[in-house]
Amino acid sequence: MGKTKDVTDATFNADVLGASKPTIVDFWADWCGPCTKFSPILEQLAEEYGDKVDVVKVNIDENPETSSNYGITSIPSVYLFKDGEQKASVIGARPKQFFEKEFSEYLH
Template sequence: MSNAREVTDSSFQTDVLEADKPVIVDFWAEWCGPCRMLSPILDQIAEEHRDKVDVVKVNVDDNPGVASTYGITSIPAVYVFKDGNVAATSIGARPKQHFEQAFAEFLG
């Protein structure tokens, strides 16, 4: 489905919170149509900005701990984590331009 790396409840601390650059986290589920629409957009952002950010995916059905910790109630939910904290959020499937504008400070 996506080239983005899957992150789990057990790897979230290391892969996201302790990352040395900003991480865009796509909270998604297999059954979510808008999530599937968003995936190629985030893949493009990951490819175009790989030197500035990492893009990862968290399946909320398989990883309820992380989803609960961050209060994920609607998906797709895209969060940017920087230095272990939530730095920006976007809820819902949006065009690529939206993410480039909303997350511009992290994409450099």
């Protein structure tokens, strides 16, 4: 794994809700084909915008508490958090440009 960070039920509050920067959270699973294909896009976002946002991944099978708390029923689900609050969400794999537009106010 490159610039993205794995977050767990135990670290979610500190790594996401308590983060000093906006945080893009990818809810995913090993068995999810679209999640696997989508992962390089998140790596690119982390590489290009790492000074503005953190990009983290939550494996829903290994972290059922966090995924349940946020009502994750479809994956990949990508949420953006800022100042401890969920500000945006995107369900399904999308092109990088989509995320750059959707999350633009947090990336610039």
